[in-house]
Amino acid sequence: xxxxxxxxxxxxxxxxxxxxxxxxxxxxxxxxxxxxxxxxxxxxxxxxxxxxxxxxxxxxxxxxxxxxxxx
Numbered sequence: 001x002x003x004x005x006x007x008x009x010x011x012x013x014x015x016x017x018x019x020x021x022x023x024x025x026x027x028x029x030x031x032x033x034x035x036x037x038x039x040x041x042x043x044x045x046x047x048x049x050x051x052x053x054x055x056x057x058x059x060x061x062x063x064x065x066x067x068x069x070x071x
Contacts, residue, residue, distance in 0.1 A: 007043035008035045013051030020046075 011018060011030035019029045022042045030036050035055035038046075046052040 010055040
Protein backbone atom coordinates (compact mmCIF):
# COMPACT_ATOMS: atom_id res chain seq x y z
CA UNK A 1 0.00 0.00 0.00
CA UNK A 2 1.37 3.44 -0.88
CA UNK A 3 1.49 6.32 1.56
CA UNK A 4 -1.30 8.85 1.20
CA UNK A 5 -0.31 12.50 0.81
CA UNK A 6 -1.10 14.77 3.71
CA UNK A 7 -3.79 17.45 3.70
CA UNK A 8 -4.11 20.65 5.68
CA UNK A 9 -7.38 21.61 7.33
CA UNK A 10 -8.61 24.42 9.58
CA UNK A 11 -11.16 24.07 12.37
CA UNK A 12 -13.74 26.87 12.46
CA UNK A 13 -16.29 25.54 14.94
CA UNK A 14 -17.63 27.19 18.06
CA UNK A 15 -15.01 25.96 20.55
CA UNK A 16 -11.48 27.30 21.03
CA UNK A 17 -10.31 23.96 19.66
CA UNK A 18 -10.99 20.23 19.54
CA UNK A 19 -9.04 17.00 19.85
CA UNK A 20 -10.14 14.17 17.55
CA UNK A 21 -9.29 10.47 17.86
CA UNK A 22 -9.48 9.16 14.29
CA UNK A 23 -10.20 5.56 13.29
CA UNK A 24 -6.69 5.55 11.77
CA UNK A 25 -5.35 5.65 15.34
CA UNK A 26 -4.15 9.25 15.05
CA UNK A 27 -5.02 11.77 17.75
CA UNK A 28 -4.95 15.35 16.44
CA UNK A 29 -5.54 18.69 18.17
CA UNK A 30 -7.20 21.40 16.08
CA UNK A 31 -6.91 24.88 17.64
CA UNK A 32 -9.58 27.24 16.27
CA UNK A 33 -8.45 28.93 13.04
CA UNK A 34 -5.00 27.28 12.92
CA UNK A 35 -4.10 25.17 9.85
CA UNK A 36 -3.19 21.61 10.87
CA UNK A 37 -1.69 18.90 8.67
CA UNK A 38 -3.37 15.47 8.72
CA UNK A 39 -3.06 12.34 6.58
CA UNK A 40 -5.41 12.00 3.61
CA UNK A 41 -7.45 9.31 5.40
CA UNK A 42 -8.12 11.62 8.37
CA UNK A 43 -8.88 14.55 6.06
CA UNK A 44 -11.45 12.39 4.27
CA UNK A 45 -13.12 11.71 7.64
CA UNK A 46 -13.48 15.47 8.16
CA UNK A 47 -14.72 16.22 4.62
CA UNK A 48 -18.42 16.20 5.52
CA UNK A 49 -18.03 18.23 8.70
CA UNK A 50 -18.96 21.92 8.28
CA UNK A 51 -16.54 22.92 11.09
CA UNK A 52 -13.47 21.87 9.05
CA UNK A 53 -12.21 23.48 5.84
CA UNK A 54 -9.22 22.88 3.52
CA UNK A 55 -6.29 25.18 4.27
CA UNK A 56 -3.34 26.17 2.04
CA UNK A 57 -0.65 24.71 4.34
CA UNK A 58 0.09 24.08 7.98
CA UNK A 59 1.80 26.92 9.82
CA UNK A 60 2.39 25.12 13.11
CA UNK A 61 4.68 22.09 13.04
CA UNK A 62 3.43 19.25 15.22
CA UNK A 63 6.80 17.60 15.96
CA UNK A 64 9.29 20.49 16.17
CA UNK A 65 10.53 21.18 19.71
CA UNK A 66 10.17 24.61 21.25
CA UNK A 67 12.99 27.02 20.50
CA UNK A 68 12.60 28.80 23.81
CA UNK A 69 15.99 29.78 25.23
CA UNK A 70 16.69 30.70 28.83
CA UNK A 71 19.94 32.17 30.16
